[in-house]
Amino acid sequence: MIPAGVVTAGRVTHESGSVDDLAAVTPESQRIAVADLLSVPSVKEAYVLSTCNRVEAYVVATDSVVGRAALDEFFDPVDNDAVIIADHDQSLRHLLSVAAGLESVVLGEDQIIGQVRTAYEDARSAGGIGEMLEAAVTKAIHVGERARTETEINEGVVSLGSAAARLAGRTVSLEGATSLVVGAGEMGQLAARSLAETGISELIIANRTTSHAEHLADEVDVEASGVPLEALDTVARESDVVVTATGSDEPILGPQQLATDEAATAEVTEQVVVDLGQPRDVVPAADSLSSVTVYDLDDLETVTEETRAQRADAARKVESMIDHEFELLCEQYKRARADEVIAVMYESANRMKEREVETALSRLEGEGFTDEQRQIIEAMADALVNQLLAPPTKSLREAAAEDDWSTINTALQLFDPDFGGDDGPIAPSMHTGSMARETPLEATDDD
Numbered sequence: 001m002i003p004a005g006v007v008t009a010g011r012v013t014h015e016s017g018s019v020d021d022l023a024a025v026t027p028e029s030q031r032i033a034v035a036d037l038l039s040v041p042s043v044k045e046a047y048v049l050s051t052c053n054r055v056e057a058y059v060v061a062t063d064s065v066v067g068r069a070a071l072d073e074f075f076d077p078v079d080n081d082a083v084i085i086a087d088h089d090q091s092l093r094h095l096l097s098v099a100a101g102l103e104s105v106v107l108g109e110d111q112i113i114g115q116v117r118t119a120y121e122d123a124r125s126a127g128g129i130g131e132m133l134e135a136a137v138t139k140a141i142h143v144g145e146r147a148r149t150e151t152e153i154n155e156g157v158v159s160l161g162s163a164a165a166r167l168a169g170r171t172v173s174l175e176g177a178t179s180l181v182v183g184a185g186e187m188g189q190l191a192a193r194s195l196a197e198t199g200i201s202e203l204i205i206a207n208r209t210t211s212h213a214e215h216l217a218d219e220v221d222v223e224a225s226g227v228p229l230e231a232l233d234t235v236a237r238e239s240d241v242v243v244t245a246t247g248s249d250e251p252i253l254g255p256q257q258l259a260t261d262e263a264a265t266a267e268v269t270e271q272v273v274v275d276l277g278q279p280r281d282v283v284p285a286a287d288s289l290s291s292v293t294v295y296d297l298d299d300l301e302t303v304t305e306e307t308r309a310q311r312a313d314a315a316r317k318v319e320s321m322i323d324h325e326f327e328l329l330c331e332q333y334k335r336a337r338a339d340e341v342i343a344v345m346y347e348s349a350n351r352m353k354e355r356e357v358e359t360a361l362s363r364l365e366g367e368g369f370t371d372e373q374r375q376i377i378e379a380m381a382d383a384l385v386n387q388l389l390a391p392p393t394k395s396l397r398e399a400a401a402e403d404d405w406s407t408i409n410t411a412l413q414l415f416d417p418d419f420g421g422d423d424g425p426i427a428p429s430m431h432t433g434s435m436a437r438e439t440p441l442e443a444t445d446d447d
Contacts, residue, residue, distance in 0.1 A: 005044065005132050008067030009091035010075055010083055011056040014105050017082030019296050023279030024077040025055045030119050033057065033074070034126040040070040046128040047137060049098070049119040051112070052160065052187065052245075052278040053105050053297055056098070058091055060132045092136055092329060096322045099144035101153055102315060105300055106163050107308045108153035111186065113144035131336070139329045146321060153314040161190025161245070163303045164274040164295075165198055168241045171272040171293050174198040180239035181205050182232065182252065184212040187245035187276055195241065196220040204235050208246075233257050242273040244281035254283040258292050331401070338400035341411055342393050349389055353381045 012025050027033035030048045037046035037059055045060035057074050061067040068085060075083045086094055094103070099116045101108040120137045123129050129137070148154050168174065177200045181192045184207040196203055203224040207213035213226030227235055229252065236242055236257045244253055258271060275282040275296045287294035308315070357378055361369070392411065399407040 005060050007088045007091045009058040009086045010071035014053040021078045021082040030122040031126045034123045034128040042066045045130040045133045047123045093326045095140045096143045099140035100147040143325045147318045151314040151317045159190040162194040165194035168272045176201045177240040178202045179241040182244040183246035184216045191243040196222040245276040251283045255286045334400040338397045349385050357381050
């Protein structure tokens with residue numbers, strides 16, 4: 001029996017929702033989120049990508065109604081207008097675009113392709129990767145690698161960390177400044193390295209695990225030190241620039257720790273804070289301080305729009321690359337589906353052939369057949385099967401290429417005795433001609 005399979009995807013991103021929306025749908029872990037989606041009846045595969053500026057979920061289900069219902073529950077914590085639902089074709093194409101960096105806050109950023117890979121491994125470990133998502137995600141990674149090696153999509157500002165440093169430099173002078181990075185994970189590392197290249201005089205890295213902060217401090221090319229998070233009350237107030245990038249569930253920096261008018265030091269009278277945390281690292285009230293300017297992920301748009309304009313030509317090349325690779329992916333699915341149907345057809349024919357050959361030979365047992373003669377009869381039967389099935393094999397491959405699923409369903413009915421069982425007939429899920437527009441979650445009733 002060949003299972004039905006339709007990909008449906010949903011997402012909340014920096015474009016469709018707010019920082020708080022993203023925080024509300026961010027799962028405890030990608031692996032746990034995949035396991036939760038797989039617990040929905042008739043969801044066969046699942047993949048979840050969760051970063052600081054996007055939460056995306058892809059499911060393979062028996063039909064789109066099942067997939068959309070699973071995603072409805074997954075994104076239930078936020079308003080429907082923050083959620084974008086994509087159908088089979090758009091889900092696949094969007095995933096390629098994500099891996100290529102076209103959907104990132106910083107166009108062409110390098111970090112997303114690594115995040116796509118990590119999400120793939122998490123989904124595999126949770127049992128969420130089957131034949132359909134295996135092909136889709138590996139194709140996305142391939143596209144992401146091509147985009148970065150064959151175009152200039154990642155020239156210049158290539159991360160939120162570097163964008164944060166540029167944005168901070170528009171508010172205060174970074175030359176000779178004291179900077180603080182809170183968090184020594186991937187985003188914190190990127191921010192620290194970017195700030196170290198701007199002419200700052202001192203870099204302080206605060207982290208829950210002090211040894212990680214000290215290790216990062218040793219790597220950057222500026223005077224730097226690592227401190228525990230408990231030191232924030234002191235080091236934050238003395239820093240001109242603060243970039244936060246932790247995975248904390250609760251804010252770790254508040255007004256009382258910053259350069260308030262009453263507590264401002266002689267060295268720090270104006271302070272900029274860039275909050276890259278997801279959820280927020282900085283209490284929103286901190287932005288009300290007259291001496292403090294707080295930016296969050298939404299505020300990075302000014303920097304990222306410049307980057308987008310600079311990379312417009314490269315983005316067009318990547319778009320063309322995605323178009324081509326998307327068509328190849330669809331053709332790959334179609335060939336695989338046609339080959340599965342053809343395999344069912346040959347298996348059924350071979351069962352009949354073997355039964356009839358054995359019947360004929362048993363009737364001729366007294367004729368003194370040699371092994372060579374027996375092989376001749378079996379070879380003749382094989383040749384008959386191959387010749388008889390050659391035309392329908394060609395027709396089935398042509399039917400798959402043309403999205404003629406009626407012909408394929410008919411072939412299954414003729415050759416597969418289990419066809420039409422619990423899972424129902426094969427679904428026409430490999431189409432390429434119905435690129436319906438993406439819809440907000442509340443519009444799913446139209447289907």
